[in-house]
Amino acid sequence: MHTPRRTLSYALLVVTLALAAVHGAAAADDPLPSWADGTAKRAIVDFVQRVTTPGGKDFVPEPERLATFDNDGTLWAEQPIYFQIAFAFDRIKALAPQHPEWQDQEPFKSLLAGDLKGALAGGEKAIVQLVMVSHAGMTTDEFVQSVKDWIATAKHPRFNRPYTECVYQPMLELLAYLRANGFKTYIVSGGGIEFMRPWVEKVYGIPPEQVVGSSIKTKFEMRDGKPVLMRLPEVDFIDDKEGKPVGINKFIGRRPVLAFGNSDGDHQMLQWTAAGSGPRFMGLVHHTDAEREWAYDRTSHIGRLDKALDEAQAKGWTVVDMKQDWQTIFPPAAGR
């Protein structure tokens, strides 16, 4: 009785191992293993093959292969609050002992008491105040250090892992795949340019000089005979909505052939990309996965996706359905 059963088990084991080996080989060849085989993945691979085929009608010379990516909600998560706002709040808490006057002064008083709603009751003015005290009044070097310190220690409240591990594994694969095909990858984010630069190279493989973002003004000064750049509490540039094509033109000086976003803040960047001549790729990450991440679009306060979604559907831009298209959301935890 036992022998046939054992033979069968053995045969099954062999078949299983053989299938696993085949699957493993296929995965090794697949530059986008976290992407499910669907229209989004096929559209990406098809586009890259077309623009990199020498002699093909859609061939794009390597120096013109520019790809721009939004950051919040496109390369890393943006809920329950933009991560840079979390940084600002943590920073204010850290600075509070040097500012006893904040104990009686809004929006700081509420924030320090843990009352976020109260802190934000002052609307835009309160937010600007909170951002400026945490981002201005120091040298650029000092600010970079405060970002590095935070990014190395802070953890996301839901996932209990560093914010830099709340990045999207499928997008990391896409960035690497594009670079392997001669693309120069850029971030074009509404977030602060100097908030991103200290860590994006390590996390995304994107060097600091390929980051476009919002900024405050800086001023060159001599301090003890040494030149420094002081960060002023004054907005310099808002790299969002209509500002994204402006920022692309200002910082990069040529039009991307591929752009990826996730919200109406990226709408004009996608329109600007689409309006160029030759092959174009416009992509949107649609947050549809409440279980593994979040599900939000047309009515969300953070990362609203409404008009851009309409245009994407009308024009046939690629809409990534997070739940369907991404087999994995976040990378494996590092070293734990």
Next chain:
Amino acid sequence: MHTPRRTLSYALLVVTLALAAVHGAAAADDPLPSWADGTAKRAIVDFVQRVTTPGGKDFVPEPERLATFDNDGTLWAEQPIYFQIAFAFDRIKALAPQHPEWQDQEPFKSLLAGDLKGALAGGEKAIVQLVMVSHAGMTTDEFVQSVKDWIATAKHPRFNRPYTECVYQPMLELLAYLRANGFKTYIVSGGGIEFMRPWVEKVYGIPPEQVVGSSIKTKFEMRDGKPVLMRLPEVDFIDDKEGKPVGINKFIGRRPVLAFGNSDGDHQMLQWTAAGSGPRFMGLVHHTDAEREWAYDRTSHIGRLDKALDEAQAKGWTVVDMKQDWQTIFPPAAGR
């Protein structure tokens, strides 16, 4: 009588050819053949060797090998007027038929009558007016086309060759030499960023995204259903003097290890570069050759070199003496 003389001549010829062959081989190995063998050239070669020697104490990893170059007076000439001003004047003459009102309106009236002194009598206000009508009120694409048209046809009044051939051959060699050694070369100029981008790749081998310059504001608009960026008559950023470190920090986001300028407008860029840690190279082109180019420094209206020269001498920065250090000034004329 003739035979020994012929023999001697023949021997001399052989020796001459042999020496020429040796010299040719040496020149082929020399990445900076237009530079005379002097302290400036030796300082450059020594610096590049030190930062590229793996394991050496001055080794700089390739991604950090950033080099920034001023443009006017450093990479191309800047006399008798900044070339971009010549562009503005030519452009106004070309636009005049569409603006009959300019015939009675300063500073246009004087300019169109060929009276440059009268045109500039209105001081800074007049210059801003002249720059804005030639640089604003059109889309970015239209402006780029006007720059391309001008650069293809206009000629320098003294050298009677295209402005793009009034670039310095020794600096072209230096840019290529640095890139061959893993440097990323940038322009950081007081000139207009969008005035430079259309031609710098072809002329200097520097791609548009590695240009930092002064800018006017642009605005994203829909025109006949197509997105455009309109150029507004409003200054956005002046990339000169204290603005250069600000521009470097804003556009590049890390500090160069090598910087080259020629005037006090580059002083702060050199100070900013010098203040970084690790090996540094600060260079100044000193215009000392009235015969082949121009001789000017401390009292010149254009390209004044005074305080930066003092600091260069005090700190041992490299000062290139154009007359002594450059065996050639301009490249050979192209295709004529």
